[in-house]
Amino acid sequence: MKDDRIDAQRAANRLEEPVREAAALARKLGLDPYPVNYWVVDHDEMNELIAYGGFQNRYPHWRWGMQYDRQQKQDQFGMGKAFEIVNNDDPSHAFLQESNSLADQKAVITHVEAHADFFANNEWFGLFKNAGAEGDLDATAMLERHGDTISGYMDDPDVDREEVERFIDAVLCLEDTIDQHRAFTAEDDRRDPGEYEDLRDRLDEMDISEDVQRQVFDDEWLDEFAEREREARIDEPHEDVLAYLRDHGRQYDEEKERAVEMEPWQKDVIDMLRTESYYFAGQKMTKVMNEGWAAYWESLMMGDERFAGDDEFLTYADHQARVLGSPGLNPYKLGKELWEYVENTANREEVAENLLRVRGITWRNFHDVVDFEDVRAALEPHSAIEGVAPDSLSDLAALGDDPRVDADALERAREDAVDVERYPWKVLTYEGLAERHFSLVKRQNRGFLERIRRSDLERIARYMFDDEKYDTVEAALDDVDYTAGWDRLFEVRESHNDVTFIDAFLSEEFVTENDYFTYEYSRATGDFRAASDDYRDVKKKLLLQFTNFGKPTIAVYDGNFGNRNELLLGHQYNGVMLDVEQAKGVLERTYQLWGRPVNLMTIVKEYDDHDVEVAQRRNREPEPIEVGTRIRYDGDRFETHDLDDDLRERIAAADVDYDTKPEEWLG
Amino acid sequence: MGLREDLERFREVGEQRREDLEEFISYGNLGSSDPDSIKIPIKVVDLPEFEYDRLDKGGVGQGQDGTPDAGQPVGQPRPGDGDDGEEGDPGEEAGDHEYYEMDPEEFAEELDEELGLDLEPKGKEVVEEIEGDYTDVTRTGPNSTLDFERLFKQGLKRKLATDFDEEYVREAMKVADTTPREVYQWCRERNVLVSLAWVEDAWDDVPAEERGTWDSFEEMEGNVDQETTVQRIRREGLTEVPFRREDERYRHPEVVEKKERNVVVVNIRDVSGSMREQKRELVERTFTPLDWYLTGKYDRAEFVYIAHDAEAWEVERENFFGIQSGGGTRISSAYELAQDLLEERYPWSEWNRYVFAAGDSENSSNDTTENVIPLMEEIPANLHAYVETQPGGTAINATHAEEVERELGDADNVAVTYVSDPADVIDAIYEILSTEDS
Structure with missing residues (x-):
């Protein structure tokens, strides 16, 4: 029998440097992730975490057992391998499977950093996060607290355990009927249609004489009044069904043969499960974006920035091909390609705008007078930026005080205190890295620039005043802001969810190229x-x-x-x-x-x-x-x-x- | 620990308790919908939710090399194809893991590695004789099968082997004070394939005034270029190829021995009243990876499924794990059926055979010793295995496994294992597969 702890420890030590450097690289690239705590776990622990939705403790319920059963079978029969799971928390917790190869681990770590950035910065996650009284997200503690509380109810001798389970099931049937587009609040601050009382009851309480009641508040009037009230309520339907049931729900008492107040534990269970629904809503609403985001940055870090060592690169390429290659509508692939489209489009607008400011270039003659081969060549990153290496640091230094160069790091690198061979990105800034990875010069994006539509050019040109700013194409391209694409990515990741993302960026080109079709x-x-x-x-x-x-x-x-x-x-x-x-x-x-x-x-x-x-x-x-x-x-x-x-x-x-x-x- | 209890309670849902959820239970399959992939049966409890009507909702599919024409049937849309369905998407809420599928061969490799097995498929190799291409050759045969290409090539080789640049050799004869023998020697040294007889024949044709044109062989070599055979053939064309009788060959079809490793796996399961849900599931958990492993190991695997209570009948795989009957138990009924089916369809001379049976060890009295054991001895197979699934230990009257083990435990093709909870499965698989290995 091997000592599992030693294995895990060894795996953890091996990962210390990749974890540190991936976090540093992510920040250099403009990501702003929550700090991430990494844990190395064996496959059984991994199965448990997956069953619990990425956490170590949840309330007792058979649905986790069901997920565990499936996960275990999948694992046991080799049907699929889970590489990682990361949860939305501050700090985030990421769990890495011990048996992953080092190349897999590196890929997973870069992937996780991007998820942690998404959790921290997407507004739809913010709807829950910013609602907490103390302002910090501590999901792990919250879920554990819910688990303890519900276990407590189940162990309560006055409460039947099965009744609690049955009650949870009832709430879970409605777990998605919340108002996920509003910021989460514990209180239900909507105008409350339930608060309406039947006037008849109030009149009864007021002890008004029957004569008066008959004359002033006759049945016809009362019915009309009730009808008007009902109309008013019905105009404002209440989408947070769970909150409504928590506040106005009752339970049917078999003995008394009427509805009575809920038990406090019942209200509490609805409240906790509703809170969890809001907590998980951000994730459910941004699946394509979030997975695509992680796949995009993983690929940039692992592939383009060579975070995978040369010897690991093939393993990594295989890993990526399997993940992105799985059939059907794959959120990793769909998301990644949409993000690339966003980046390319923003870069293209930037380049087109500068070109339209060249004397003699207009939206009408754009495609005729611009030599796109020359443009692409001119957009290639500066050789010192592209080919950062230990023996060419003087080329970087020769650029002088340049926003693309991290002067401090370069200084240290020249004293051999930075390993430029393995981590060339360390001597560059966000601007430098943006130029180094400028999307329009990449092989797979050739032709993207010239495919810009005339209508887009016209739109850009319409509000342009300074349209003879440059005398030459070269001068215009010198002024291109290489960060335009990435800046746009960060804006979009902040404000969109899957619906708006797909609506805004799913292009005709994308649908056709991937052979998507609808069926009925x-x-x-x-x-x-x-x-x-x-x-x-x-x-x-x-x-x-x-x-x-x-x-x-x-x-x-x-x-x-x-x-x-x-x-x-x-x-x-x-x-x-x-x-x-x-x-x-x-x-x-x-x-x-x-x-x-x-x-x-x-x-x-x-x-x-x-x-x-x-x-x-x-x-x-x-x-x-x-x-x-x-x-x-x-x-x-x-x-x-x-x-x-x-x-x-x-x-x-x-x-x-x-x-x-x-x-x-x-x- | 919490999850174990959740799992326990999940197993009971809709069966031992919570009848209200029974209508939401379905037994689905894990694995891709690819018809060749092996599927793992799995219990799913789907709580009702407000959802769209599946038919009215439609969906998005992805074509391969283009999209199907409008109006073309697309088959059953698979859950998970963009549908974000429950199937194949565990932990929907976390959603941050990555999967890839594995095929049976990879699975077998993994299992070999995991268990330290090295089971090379053995037993007979099925030999088939088929007519191959006309690739073999003999020296005699009908004209129509004469291998002219070969004859030509051989002739050409011969010509090349005997060909040399005659002009070059004639120049050499003009070296001052040389003799035919010296020229011949010089030719040999330079691999010019000339015979002494030819040199002697040609000697007299050299005009006297040209003798002494060159002071030495070296001078001659420095001034005259040797023409290569290829250049000469290009210049002169291929006028004459020496065909010879000895180069003639006649083709005839080759006999190819094709060797294929076939395996038939007979899965036998007790479906009698005493086999409750939990026992049933243990059988699946053990049989499925075994089937998969053998599929990965052999070139071709076929499966026979036999269900039995007091009688035995053959069933399809999709029904095999689900059947439950009420009757008693007579295990020999299954072996009788297995014997017939194997003799009829899978002769021992051509097939590797594995016979796996599983149940809770209950059997009608004396059936094991009087019928089952003789049958197991009689049916030739690479391996006979009995898997006893008895959650919570053996019941008193359930002695089938013990009796088999006592009688046949020493035979090198019989394995008996006991599975009382899912954690035992891997050990059982190891036990079974390593028995065959020995």
């Missing part, structure tokens, strides 16, 4: 069929997959529906119907959190049998009939009602369309 289900043939490869359609479908975690949006519309304290949820219908069977399962569990009947408004597509038959004969698709429906669950059974037209109007969005079926489809 055909009622006539009973199977899925390819529908469209138009990039607008592909984008539309992708946005559907990323908007609101890829799920339908559900909100509370009324907490006193029908004046009977029933809960009215509404599905904000965007043309895609929801899974009615699953929705009923959720309603059953929502009942456990509300204690009184629960309703869901939605719109269901129905197909007339005759229409389907006709459509099949004519090889086309039948038209669905959209039926407004209210599903009600009273703790015992389901009822389905037609939905009032005014309610239907409130949940149906008119201006969205995710259907990509062409007019002539099956022909």
Whole structure:
């Protein structure tokens, strides 16, 4: 039996230098990560961490057991190898698998540094982070605290353990029904539709004589009043369903045969799980961006900046090919390519803008008069910057006081105190590195500059005053700001989420090159069929997959529906119907959190049998009939009602369309 | 520790307790949807959520070399293809790990390394004779099979071997005071392939006034360029190639012995009433990597799945781990069926055979000694293994494994192992595979 601790220790010692240098390199490149604590773990510990979503302690629940089971089987049967996991915390914690090769570890470390930068700087993560009272994120402690509290409830002799588990399940069915686009607050600061009291109750309490009540507040007036109140509430649906249930939910008491207050532990469990939902929302909303970001910087550090030693480079290339090469819609690949597109576009704008300021170059003649080969040659990094090496440091020194050179480091390097052979980037600044890795001169981006569209040139030129600033192309290119692309990357990483990212940067070129297409289900043939490869359609479908975690949006519309304290949820219908069977399962569990009947408004597509038959004969698709429906669950059974037209109007969005079926489809 | 308990409770969900979740349980597969890859069955409990209707939602796919035409069927969209589905995406919330798939061969290598095994597929090699290309040659045969190319090449070689620059040699004869023998010697030294007879024949043709043109061979060499054979052939063309009888060859087809390592694995499982979920899962956990390992080791692997209670029947793999019946147990029924199937489809002379059986060791009385053991001895196989899956130790009346071990434990092709929890699986696999190794 080997001593595992010694192995882990040895692995850790080996990684000390790569960890230190990767963090330094990341900062040189303009990243601003949380500090990262690295841990070397064996494969079983890795499986546990993955099961727990990247943490060491969570509340007791079978879902972690399920994830662990899967992870262990995957590991045991060699179906896939996990290299790393990193969590969003300040400081972040990253766990490296002990059995990784050194090349893998280096790749993973550079990858992790980029994730830690994303966690720290993306605003969608900020929605949770900045809400904490003390202002620091301590997710590890928070999750551990939740674990301890819930364990405590389970061990409480007055509480049935299984009841706690069942209650958690009910909350988990609704874990994504939060208002993830708002900053997290513990309090629910929305105007509260539940606070409305039925006037009748208040009048009863006021001891007004029946005569007066009959004359002044007759039933008709009271009903109208209630109706007006309801209308007012319904105009402002409440997307934070969990908060609403925490604040107004009750439980049904079998003995008393009515809803009673929830137990404190129940409110507390909802509160904790809601907090966790908000904590994880940032990650779920930025998966493509975040993975792409990490893959982009990993590749730059490992490949272009040769953080992998020469002997490790092949192993690394193989590692990267496997990660990026996995089939289907791979978030690493999609994200990385979108980031590269952002970088190239910003660099191209910068270069084009300078060229348009050359006397004699206009947006009309741009493609005719500019020699793109010459431009590319002129944009190549300065030889001293490109070829930093121990024996060419004097070339760098010859540049004098240059913003691209880290003067202090160069000084030390000339005294042999910096290992320039292995870490050439140390003697350069952000500006220097930006020039060294300027995207438009890279082989894979050749042609990107000349592919700029005339309409883009016209847009740039339209507001340009100083359009004869340069006499020559050379002078214009000398003034190019090499950091334009990277500066733009940092801006985008701060403000976007997957939906806005894909919407803004998924280009026609990208969709075509990767052979993406949409598919739809055909009622006539009973199977899925390819529908469209138009990039607008592909984008539309992708946005559907990323908007609101890829799920339908559900909100509370009324907490006193029908004046009977029933809960009215509404599905904000965007043309895609929801899974009615699953929705009923959720309603059953929502009942456990509300204690009184629960309703869901939605719109269901129905197909007339005759229409389907006709459509099949004519090889086309039948038209669905959209039926407004209210599903009600009273703790015992389901009822389905037609939905009032005014309610239907409130949940149906008119201006969205995710259907990509062409007019002539099956022909 | 927390996770072990979570795992325990997960196993019980919808089975021993929490019947309310039973409707949300499905048994999915791990592994890619690639039909050749081996799949690991896995229990999944999907809590209901507000989700889009799967049919109405549609999706995005990725084509290979272009996109399919609109209206073309695309098959079942795979979960995970951009769908961000539960399958293949563990730890959705962390989402920061990287995976790659491994194929059976890699798996076998890993397992060899992990367990220190070095199981070389052995047993017979299946020999097939097939007609190869016409690559072999004999000295006689029908004209149509005459290898003219070879004849030509040989002739050409011969010509090149006997060819020399005649003009060059004639120049050498003009060296002052030389003799035919001296010229011949000089030619030999320079690898000019001339015979003494030829030199002597040519000697008299040299005009007397030209003799003494050169003072020495050295002077002559310095002034006359030797023309190479290739240059000469280019100049003169290939006029004459000496074909000879001895160069003739006739082609005939080659006999190729193709050797393939085939293996058939018979998986037998007790599906009787006593085999509950947990035992069932232990069987899967043991059999699946064994199947995978052997797939990786052999050129061609086939699998036979036999389920049995008191009777035995053959099933498809996808049903094999899921079946549960109510009946009693008679293990010999499975071996009888295995014997028939093997004789019929997988003759011992052509196939490596592995027979793996698993169950909880319960059997009807005397069946083990009277029927099963004789059958195991009778069915030729590289390896017979019995895996007892008995969570929480052996039950009193469950003695099948023990009896087999007692009777056949010394045979070098019989392995008996005991798996009482998932941690035992690797040991069991090692035990089984190292038995065959010895």
